[in-house]
Amino acid sequence: MDVQSQINLIKGKFPNEVLENFATGTFVNAEKLKAICQFCRDNEELSMQVLTCMTAVDLGDHLELVYHLISYSKKHDLVLKVTLPRDNAVIDSVESVWKTADWQERECFDLFGVNFKNHPDLRRIMLPDDWQGHPLRKDYTPPTEYHGMSHTRKNPLIPEGQSATTENSNG
Amino acid sequence: MDGFLLTTTEEFLNWNRKSSIWYLLFASACCGIELMQTGGPRTDLDRFGAVPRATPRQADLMIVAGTITYKMAERVRLLYEQMAEPRYVISMGSCANCGGLFQSSYSVLKGVDKVIPVDLYIPGCPPRPEALADAVVKLQAKMMKEKYLRTVRA
Structure with a gap:
């Protein structure tokens, strides 16, 4: 089934929740994301058995969550996106729809600080538990040390007196 | 008696130590692949008596292989x-x-010498097995120069 017919199918069930389209999918209302996901999985014609990828993008003024769904039986795929405010990024967990969302949402929480409501075990998955901040946010400033381990190292090729350390910068 | 050897106790002990460098089977990134190569038939660390151990309690050498x-x-x-x-x-x-390629990352330690003392550094990304074998030989030379009986605590 092509993307447009998939979107129309969702639109039939959720007429007001499907927002603008793009080539591979559609934006949906963040409030209704979980219900839409449930529909995508359970609907006979959509049969989205798998959430292959769930991630976030920090676009500066807001966050965008991206859900890649695929169906093995129907051999089609769809991308759902939602936008969230940066200062209050809260959304329903889809862990009860696809079990695989558990760790993917934990990663998203770890790196972007998105809070997933009703997630069974929302804690950091890669960084240490006591890490401060969410590194993939655009306004993240890395700490200068972690447990006494400094984040800087002197560059031996640059003589004394000049700013000669490798620091956490974008350079 | 056909022949005899003369040595000092210290040299004998050092010779024993350098001939059985047991290293910790530990790798944290792609250098680990080269570490495995070094144990393989081409460079064959076994011929120096260096064999991997799965526990730090039995290891003399830690090869920090990776980020x-x-x-x-x-x-x-x-x-x-x-x-x-x-x-x-x-x-x-x-x-x-x-820290190498990843030194600008927020989560990467900028050199393992920030947490533990290092005896030998091997440059390379990753170093070839020959380089690691050479490091083991250099470590053997270092061991031979040590005053083992005076440094080790009874």
Whole structure:
């Protein structure tokens, strides 16, 4: 089934929740994301058995969550996106729809600080538990040390007196 | 008697030590692949008496092969502390030396010498097995120069 017919199918069930389209999918209302996901999985014609990828993008003024769904039986795929405010990024967990969302949402929480409501075990998955901040946010400033381990190292090729350390910068 | 050997106790002990450098079977990134190669038939660390051990309690040498993140750094320090003295560390590859390719990352330790003392640094990304074998030979030379009886605690 092509993307447009998939979107129309969702639109039939959720007429007001499907927002603008793009080539591979559609934006949906963040409030209704979980219900839409449930529909995508359970609907006979959509049969989205798998959430292959769930991630976030920090676009500066807001966050965008991206859900890649695929169906093995129907051999089609769809991308759902939602936008969230940066200062209050809260959304329903889809862990009860696809079990695989558990760790993917934990990663998203770890790196972007998105809070997933009703997630069974929302804690950091890669960084240490006591890490401060969410590194993939655009306004993240890395700490200068972690447990006494400094984040800087002197560059031996640059003589004394000049700013000669490798620091956490974008350079 | 056809022949005889003369040596000092110290030299004999050092010869024994350098002929059985047991290294910790530990790798944290792609340098680990080269570490495995070094144990393979071409460079064959076994011929120096260097064999991998699966526990730090039996290891004399830790080869830090790969990127160390801050989360891992504390485990590396723990593993090092679990090794019996005298113990040696080879920092293998750019990542272990200084953070390497990933030194601008927020989560990567900028050189393993920030958490444990390092005896030998091998440059390279990753170093070739020959380079690691050479490091083991250099470590043997270092061991031979040590005053083992005076440094080790009874």
